[in-house]
Amino acid sequence: MNNSNIRQRKLGLTATPVKDNEEVKKKSKKSYSDGMIATFLFLMSLPVRFHNMTLPAHVVFDEVHFGKYAAYYIKQSFFFDVHPPLAKLLIVFVAWVSGFKGDFEFTEIGSSFPDTVPYIQMRMFGTLAGSLLVPLGYLTIRDAGHSRIAATLTALAICFGMLKWLYNTTFLFLIDLLENGLITNNRLILLDSYLLLFTAFTVFSWNRCYYTRSFTKSWFVWLLCTGIGLGCTFSSKWVGLFTIATIGLSTVNQLWNILGDIKVTKRQYTLHFFSRVVCLILVPILIYIGSFYVHFSILTRSGPGESYLSMQTQNEMKGYEPIDTPRPVVYGSLITIRHLETTEGFLHSHDANYAEGSQQQQVTLYPHRDNNNWWRILKAEESETKHDLLANDQTTWLEYVRSGDLVRLEHVETYPRKLHSHDVSAPVTDTDYHKEVSAYGFSNHGGDANDNWLLRIDSNAEHPEAGDLLQARRSKFRLKHAYQECYLYSSFERLPEWGYDQQEVSCISEGLKPKTMWQIDESDNLPDDVIMEPEHRPKFFEKLARLHKYMWIINNELTEEHPFESRPYSWPLLLSGISLWQGQTQQIILLGNPAVYWLSSLSVVLFLMVYGILQLRQKRGYTDTLGGVRDYYQSSTGFFVLAWALHYLPFFRMERQLFLHHYMPALYFAILTFGTVVDFALKKSSRGLKITCLVLVSGCLIYSWWTYSAITYGKGWTVGQCEKANLLKSWKLDCERYYPVGSPERDVLGNQGTDTKSKVTNVIYVNKEGKRVPISEVPKEYVDEKDAVYEDNDDTYEEYMDDNFDDDNDDEYDEEEEEDEDIEDEVIEPTEAPEPPEYEPEFIDGKEVFGEDDEDEDDWPKTIYGIDPEADEEDKNPDPLTIRPIPTTRHVDF
Template identity: 40%
Template sequence: MNPTVRSRRPASPPLGFAPRYPHVREDHLDADARREAASKGLMRRDIGRKGYPPGGLNIASAEWKVMFIIVIIAVLVRMFRLPQPNSVVFDEVHFGKFASRYIKAQYFVDVHPPLAKLLITLAGFIFGYDGNFDFKDIAKPYENVPYVAMRALPALMGVATIPLAYLTLRALECRATTAVFASLFLTFENGLVTQSRHILLDSPLVFFTALTVFVWTGFCNEDKHEPFTESWWTWLILSGLSLGAVVSCKWVGLFTIATVGVGTLKQLWLLLGDLRVPPRLWMKHFLARALCLIVLPILFYMSMFGIHFLILSNSGDGDGFMSSEFQHTLSGRGMADTYADVAIGSTVTLRHVNTQGGYLHSHPHNYPGGSNQQQVTLYPHRDSNNDWRIINATSDVDPEGDIEYDQPLEYVTSGMRLKLRHISTQKYLHSHEIRPPVSDVDFQNEVSAYGMPHFVGDANDDWVVEIEKGEKRDKESGKRLRTLRTHFRLRHALTGCYLFSHKVKLPEWGYEQQEVTCNKNAVRDNSLWYIETNWHPDLPPDAPKVNYRLPGFLGKFLELQQVMWTTNAGLTDRHTYDSRPSSWPRLRRGINFWVKDHRQIYLIGNPTVWWLSTFAVLAYAAVRGFLVLRAKRGYRDFENTKVVKYDTLCGFLFVGWLLHYFPFFLMGRQLFLHHYFPALYFAVLLCAGVFDLVTANLRPRIRLQIAAVLIIVAVWNFSYLSPIAYGNPWTKSKCNSARWLKTWDFNWWVACRLVF
């Protein structure tokens, strides 16, 4: 028996959530199925491509004029007083500094992917920025920085988000009034306006989120009409590129990928259950989506890091986050081949394995407390103060620290008792039962450099080598110390503690270098060391030498992803203006961006936009739940064309909101109100969808009047709070009355002092 064409529900915009294939191509059916499909009017030949708008966009010329006017308004709103303030605002401290690093090609590490930062840097570079401003402090005046151009890029991307919202809603078959309503809500949303006017990443993120939603909607409309056409492939490829762009701005873009992924899985699932679609055709659909929505975004994402590595070719302040192998790919960090064999009398530099903090280091400055002996630290840069000489502690030591080099070479093996003499100060690496200056706990001992010329040291200078592991390709490295190949621990001979370092830094008197202690309860990874450079006069020039194995692009890429993940997860310190996700939809508090000269920029949303969109989200969830209960009682609401249409539309936007909001509850890191902005975009579109449904049976004039009232209220709210969006002077009375919620903790007593 040949498969028959089953009855279908009324057609609606698919978006990955609607019934699939209300029409099928004739060549996908056998003869019997073609006859039955033809009798039911299902053949695509009855529709044809003629007159079908690409992506389902059927917009009249008058609408383009309306859209143009809205864009002009958006430009005026976001560009107004863009040069003010003429000083650093909020996280411009970070992202402006990263632009400086790009221009100077100095390596840095950030928790966000590079695309948005590269775009901001490009704007600064085009307008002549030389990278010499340090962006050190909030409210620091700009000097010789094209900061207006750098702010203009996110501002223009904020403007571009507005027409994308309009086109998306029209592609979702919402009315033009609804699209105008949502566009103006986004235009006058105080939070989005404030965020888009500065050198920050969230405006590009929201733009690419909006772009992804638009092109994905266009693809779904094409897929509903006819798959595998040139237009279908164009929309699908654009969807993949947009996904790559959004995740290349911030990892929040992964939530956008999840949104499209849910829609894709739904499409494939419905296709799988459609008996008119043969397995080969289903596999073709699967492979096309896998190629464009998985492979293409990954390649785009990796290409951004390729550009990132290409630009950041020099050593910089981000070196310490990376492995030694990675660091040696940077200009200025490469080193000559060094001897592999480590012997008594070798001059070596020791590096810490785990924290990548740098070299075991000492300098002629003493601890201000404790023993008051010479400091020992971890220092991230090459320096002559990193050089130590290995001495056998069980043999006679020359008071001058010299070694009898005419003695046979004695390689350093596990269990050997050694002293380490600091070359430049002639003091020994030393520990004793004195608490360290920072980690003042019972199981931590101070490590210092102790001694003087003509002094042979004492038993507190003795350390026992414990080889932890060697390299598999070098069997000798597991038996004796080999440069770069052997990881080992140094156990203090008298107290049993281990030479140890962690990410704790010394105060200013220690030049903020990393603390070194002797730890009786040492975490193994933090007590591992290796030798980076090694020289011995008795080793012949042709003796075996080693060097770092430099990673290629893939190795560097994977290592940086791990560093970004670890660094991001480590941002757990509290901030004065951080907030938790439960407070965001209610707009409980904002963020202080800038205060100077009795003026303030404070990030807070437009209450009308924020609370109406939150109400729309809750309303959809409640109504959807009610309809599900009705379906259980036998009601057939989901066979109603109107219900299916709006459930599909609002369901897609609700899933987008949920996937961009709920994951933040799982994060323990520092969070701020601006993390809600991508979810807010979906919430505003969902609010528009609910408006379209509620006003569906009203006359166009009444619908327009309702939209106009809501827009006027939103514009009034925007205007009322605009002084803290633009940093304008404010009257004291208006400033006081603007604090509708006690949790809106802007410094009104500071901002209100200028005008009474």
């Protein structure tokens, strides 16, 4: 078949299939052969992936999260996570089928699994998903047309087929199969194995669709499979958006090329366009929404993550019937006030004071209904009653609360304390524009000017009257402090333990408006015949929108430092790993196969360099066809490099915590790039050179995989093997862990991370003359086999002790020993922490004022409780204590 026919078939220009029996037979034979090879590769990957699956029988790294979520699913307790639910639903499905009852909550890393937890089955399902990467990677390369050797002699068919099998499969098989990082990451109860599977399946399906004649049954099937893969990828983790971008750019490029072909009719182009819209846009959206629908359908009970849902949804989960509340709010009403941002918690106070600042009563944001959420709204200044509302006694007139009124909020449970702010920095957000908010007041004190708040109600197009009169569940308002020009505010910042980890409330002078918006949730103390406002129960899409809002916010706020986090620049070079689990003499580290990382990264760089050089030469008028394969390799390899870039480069813009496992999807595409680069490099080489190259590279990959298999599977290792494998200091393989428990080396070193290459002997042999004797000169009968000696030292015992220990006080040793006997039982009490001064408020013209802070905190001695803030830097940061190993001295009689 000529090139014109092939191109027409790809664009869907032929009305009927081209009848070429020989081509059909070859294609069928090729597909059958590739299918058999892919199946073989999958079966071969299983022993490597499933080896040593029972270990460790402890919670490893992020299993503490995703295993816990499985328990919550089974108990139907609502939880919050920054990732979409599909992968977690697959994990819990396996756990549920395996008999897990949710009675183990994966509380902390290192916790032992009880017999009731099917952790092996839960891990195996993810491992199985990871094993499918091997055949998918192979088929993706084969479908793209790579690695076809130009020889067709029938006599060499079997040999050619064997060579073709080796040539086409060895690199992808070994790289995907023996990549330690992929093995480690896919063997645990994590989301990454599912994400990688869906990513690989998406690219495989798109590749098949791309090289299939348009508008055939197979073309529609593979286009639909691509959409399903996109939906599953994005429904597992939001980084699936990078896969959507990859397929999206390829789709736009394809549609642009079709648009430029004058042989394509308008009807055909319209069908091309809408087929992709339905399969690649609508189908993924339906899958994504459907995963959340299942998520909400399962989690119908109150749980630890309910605070991220609206208060009405929380009430529904707790089984509370909807509560109607009086709509009008008048002076003297009892009210609860919700914050419209963050967790929609209640303005709250309780009988506990701030540990610093004014040390007045705390005001916080609390996400649950509680008696301490109730406030009484009062007029800040007495004025003539407007007689708005007649009470039940038909005598007392009540007054509506209006926008622009000056109000006070009195806390009901700790009366007469009122909502209060002053010129004191907030306890957590200690800045010039964040002021502390407290509840302040005492008996026989009617309050002061710092209790006054200006009510500003936003206009309400749906309910115009709620923009003037304060109404429960309708009016949205801000409270501006009368004297400090700041607004009542809250964020996700939480108070320390003395504040019960509740959200901080402050008064902010420069802040975003949404976080200063409040709403009345309930009101009380009103006549029975007033208009009631029903409690709204959010529907599915309201829950979905709200949950996504907080998923985005919390995801961006994951900026705390982590000991194993790394930045994107280090990933392609494998500059660091992640310690997932540590046993007594074993550990699991997500490090990766160095040969795979470095070769795949080199392949990406080589392609970019060659591509750039060819583009420059083309600008200068040179025509480089590279034997007629330039366009093909530029398109095929370019697609994989584009996918690598889209799955890697966006991380440079992220401020959140990042880890090596975030590079796994990009690594997959780098591996595919490596396969195509090797294919191009060896395309016109002799058969002998190809086999030699295959053997050398394969041996390198296998050796690297075997070298690091101990930290992949958590197997035993020796200190020497570990030190030899620790090629980069940044890997921090913790080689001291491989000393046997109870050995002198382990007792002395204690996993302190000491450099074993510079250690001295832990046993010193001293002869009759008091001189130290090298181990090589000590008779065998005096040497204990358990003694570990790392280097010989010809120094005398006295010289060694002088060099390593402080003997300045040897003359006083006997006297000190006697004194120690006298004070052996004496208990040394630590210096007591100074008592903070009692706060005594002062008032000038009815306004509370504060004195300036003492610049020199001389009351704070340098004790276990703290240090003087005015101390010199070297005193503030003393050198840490260094624990030096004390050797054992063994006297020998020779």
